[in-house]
Amino acid sequence: MSTHFTKDHEWIRVEGDEAVVGITAYAAEQLGDVVFVELPATGKSFSQGDEMAVVESVKAASEVYAPVSGEIVAVNDALEDAPQTVNEAPAGDGWFVRIKLADKSQLDGLMDEAAYNQHIG
Amino acid sequence: MSDANLHHTPLDALHIELGGRMVPFAGYSMPVQYEGIMAEHNHTRDAAGLFDVSHMGQARYVGDESALEKLITADLTALQPGEQKYTLLPNEQGGILDDLMVSRPDADGVFLVVNAATKEADFARIAKATQGKGTLEILADRALLALQGPKAKDVMARLAPDAAKMVFMQCGHFDLLGTDAIISRSGYTGEDGFEISIPAAEADRIARALLAEAEVKPIGLGARDSLRLEAGLCLYGHDMDETKTPVEATLMWAVAKPRRERKDFPGAETVMAMFADGPQRKRVGFTMAGAPAREGAEIVKDGNTIGVVTSGGFGPTVGGPVGMAYVDTEFAVPGTEIEILVRDKARPATIAKMPFVEQRYYRG
Known part of the structure; x- marks a missing residue:
């Protein structure tokens, strides 16, 4: 199990052929209070970099991009009633989607935690 | 505008010390939030919030008031000492150049508070139209604070007891912690509260003293926006602008009855025709x-x-x-x-x- 990060502040935790995706604590803090999360439908496929979800804070809407290509196999429905979970536990219960990896080699282009921490400096 | 060109309010150092997230707004570096918009919003509804609105334009007009009145939609002859009115600055087509507060806190003419983004144009328009008839003094050396929320009155009752006796849309001069402050009972949150004009040099000290009161927390522009939106209050440049008339903006209540009858404000013919026909x-x-x-x-x-x-x-x-x-x-x-x-x-x-x-x- 390994966790990777994108420059757009998503984390992706690899579990076998699948991965769980969410936004980082830094991103959640920058967004402020999350009031709504629009998640994709299960079964939908995305290419790396596609707009995959939208996070609405009190002030603004922000896009979340697919960190890797793949098919959505599950979404975190609990966020519908409790969007604030994204602020409370961004790396845990505030996950967004579970994705079936189409191309594992894409992970090599992402950052590890040390590199991400340097990125947000 | 790059950050280097931004103006800073007299409370800039305090905002940074309080952890305010500073953003450019109307040419100023302003705090959008401190602990979070939701918490700040709720605190203002439940207790009292302190807002820095020093970016807004403050001015005093002294002289022939009919010259000023021609530019706005208020009835200045009916504006009594100690009263404040919400009014509009229309253009010749009846569009809204700005919304503003006009008040009579003392015997020395009227006191104006206008929006930050429009203040230069507003003051230029007023100065030009009243030239030779009155004097517009721009009060760039004053700060403006807003203390808003159901407990604002309790704070004011301790610090400036006479100010806490005012009712909505009254104003006057009060001694606030040793400073001569122009205080009105008004605001932009839908809550009870006060707007406090003080010399810039006193702003940091007075803001800190207000924040030291148990009920008071600092509130940023983010919560100011969500509070005013819930209260149904217009944001200039968004919910109204020079392409919209007071009729379309449903702000005809800010056009005083004698002014409607006399049709003597800019764009009055257009506005009153639309008012009669319906927008x-x-x-x-x-x-x-x-x-x-x-x-x-x-x-x-x-x-x-x-x-x-x-x-x-x-x-x-x-x-x-x-x-x-x-x-x-x-x-x-x-x-x-x-x-x-x-x-x-x-x-x-x-x-x-x-x-x-x-x-x-x-x-x-």
Whole structure:
């Protein structure tokens, strides 16, 4: 199990052929209070970099991009009633989607935690 | 505008010390939030919030008041000492150049508070039109604080007891912690509260003293926006501008009756004709579920575009998305079902009466 990060502040935790995706604590803090999360439908496929979800804070809407290509196999429905979970536990219960990896080699282009921490400096 | 060119209010150092997230706003570096918009919003509704609104324009006009009155929609002859009025600065087409407060805190003419983004144009317009008849003194060396919320009166009762005796839209000079302050009982949150004009040099000391009161927390522009939106109060440049008349903006209550009758404000013929005939579009409120519709979102009904959102966001007190929009008048009735395009998807919304949250002004 390994966790990777994108420059757009998503984390992706690899579990076998699948991965769980969410936004980082830094991103959640920058967004402020999350009031709504629009998640994709299960079964939908995305290419790396596609707009995959939208996070609405009190002030603004922000896009979340697919960190890797793949098919959505599950979404975190609990966020519908409790969007604030994204602020409370961004790396845990505030996950967004579970994705079936189409191309594992894409992970090599992402950052590890040390590199991400340097990125947000 | 790059950060280097931004203006700073007299409370800049305090904002940074308090952990304010500073953003450019109307040419100023301003705190959008401290601990978080939701918490700040709720604190203002429950207790008292302190806002720095020193970016707004303050001025005093002394002289022939009929020359000033011609530019605005208030009845200045009826403005008594100790009173404040909300008024508009229309252009010759009846569009709204700005909304502002005019008050008479003392015997020395009138005191004006205008929006930050429009202050230079406003003051230039007023100075030009009143040349030789009066003097407009721009009070750039004054700060403006707003103390808002149901417990603002308790704080004021301890620090300036006489100011706490005022009712909504009264104003005057009061000794506040040893400083001569111009205080009005008004604000932009829908809550009871005060706006406090003080010399810039005193602002840091007085803001710290207010924040030292148990009920008071600092509040940023983010919560100021969500509070005013829930209260149904217009944001200049968004919910009204020079392309909209007071009739369309449903602000005719800010056009004094004698001024309507005399039709002697800029654009009066256009405005009064539209008032008589009814506008084709008007400002309304709306509520919806799910993703909030933001400014610029298109409003549709049965496949036709019927309007556009001018302010929209999540209302923390309402507990859901709220907004303001301009729609064709036939769809402006509260309860009308509409659809708003959010990210190209039509989402159901309902025209709603404003304010979304009951205004709690103190009227005695």
